[in-house]
Amino acid sequence: MPSIETNELTKRYGDTVVVDDLDLEVRAGEVFGFLGPNGAGKSTTIDMLLDFVRPTSGEVRVLGHDPRTESVAVRDRIGILPEGYALYDRRTARQHVAFAVELEDADDDPDAVLDRVGLADDADRPVGGFSKGMRQRLALGMALVDDPDLLVLDEPSAGLDPSGIRELRDIIRTEADRGATVFFSSHVLEQVEAVCDRVGILREGELATVDTIDNLRERAGGASTLSLTVDTVPESSVLEAVDGVRDVTVDGNTLRVACADPSVKAAVIAAVEDAGATVEDIDVEEMSLESVFETYTERTPSEVEA
Numbered sequence: 088m089p090s091i092e093t094n095e096l097t098k099r100y101g102d103t104v105v106v107d108d109l110d111l112e113v114r115a116g117e118v119f120g121f122l123g124p125n126g127a128g129k130s131t132t133i134d135m136l137l138d139f140v141r142p143t144s145g146e147v148r149v150l151g152h153d154p155r156t157e158s159v160a161v162r163d164r165i166g167i168l169p170e171g172y173a174l175y176d177r178r179t180a181r182q183h184v185a186f187a188v189e190l191e192d193a194d195d196d197p198d199a200v201l202d203r204v205g206l207a208d209d210a211d212r213p214v215g216g217f218s219k220g221m222r223q224r225l226a227l228g229m230a231l232v233d234d235p236d237l238l239v240l241d242e243p244s245a246g247l248d249p250s251g252i253r254e255l256r257d258i259i260r261t262e263a264d265r266g267a268t269v270f271f272s273s274h275v276l277e278q279v280e281a282v283c284d285r286v287g288i289l290r291e292g293e294l295a296t297v298d299t300i301d302n303l304r305e306r307a308g309g310a311s312t313l314s315l316t317v318d319t320v321p322e323s324s325v326l327e328a329v330d331g332v333r334d335v336t337v338d339g340n341t342l343r344v345a346c347a348d349p350s351v352k353a354a355v356i357a358a359v360e361d362a363g364a365t366v367e368d369i370d371v372e373e374m375s376l377e378s379v380f381e382t383y384t385e386r387t388p389s390e391v392e393a
């Protein structure tokens with residue numbers, strides 16, 4: 088059974104379609120990154136999964152339940168970090184986590200939870216004095232209480248400093264290792280690349296694509312570029328004749344060869360050596376996830392695949 092399933096999920100505000108016929112499936116146990124430009128509809132989708140926003144039409148299933156009619160069953164097994172979470176300024180961080188523990192009827196030690204999110208030293212401080220990143224850490228800690236089967240995190244990296252982002256990555260990995268499904272939206276593409284099994288890219292309320300990052304790269308024409316420093320530069324035509332070579336540029340003693348897929352690289356090196364040149368250094372650049380993201384958010388899926 089998928090952890091999250093939506094079927095023709097649609098949300099309209101007046102005449103504006105914010106989420107458009109969305110069919111999404113998040114498999115049990117996977118880490119799924121939900122990407123898309125500002126205003127694409129990510130938070131609205133997440134809010135519909137959590138029954139904070141009612142769909143205009145379509146179906147939602149979370150852990151096999153309909154969040155509209157079985158919200159208790161759903162809430163019991165998921166940990167959530169929604170976009171607009173509320174904290175009580177006068178209560179301390181520990182009181183917040185203790186409240187979450189009580190609400191879940193769980194047995195987590197609030198101090199251990201605070202330690203996990205890097206707030207051990209701030210446990211007794213009222214959160215009114217917390218920075219945005221500290222508030223975000225606390226909200227994440229509260230979502231982790233009671234080992235949820237599914238974590239739904241809306242922009243968990245918002246406001247986090249680099250060490251917070253690294254810690255978040257570790258937490259997501261640890262949660263996935265214990266078998267939880269993690270579904271999160273993010274604009275931090277390195278983060279997404281580091282932890283996600285699959286990503287879905289939303290564009291103007293529609294799912295532009297869903298796949299592993301490697302497959303998205305390949306489908307986006309994401310040639311890896313092989314840079315070879317050579318003692319003597321062979322004719323470009325020698326390399327252009329290799330199957331799968333898309334482009335060759337020469338800069339001094341460095342050849343930059345765009346390859347359609349990873350298997351082409353060995354053939355390129357063999358061709359260079361067959362032409363009598365010696366390879367002195369090798370570097371490989373994969374298409375950045377940023378370029379993949381731009382490809383899918385600036386063009387329609389059929390334009391990408393064309």
Ligand SMILES: Nc1ncnc2c1ncn2[C@@H]1O[C@H](COP(=O)(O)OP(=O)(O)OP(=O)(O)O)[C@@H](O)[C@H]1O
Binds near residue numbers: 128131
């Ligand atoms: N209550 C509302 N009334 C009218 N329009 C809304 C409402 N909530 C969201 N929208 C609109 O829906 C669109 C999608 O917003 P949403 O917050 O889901 O996007 P997002 O992908 O999460 O963006 P971001 O990356 O900026 O957080 C936006 O154009 C937004 O203005």
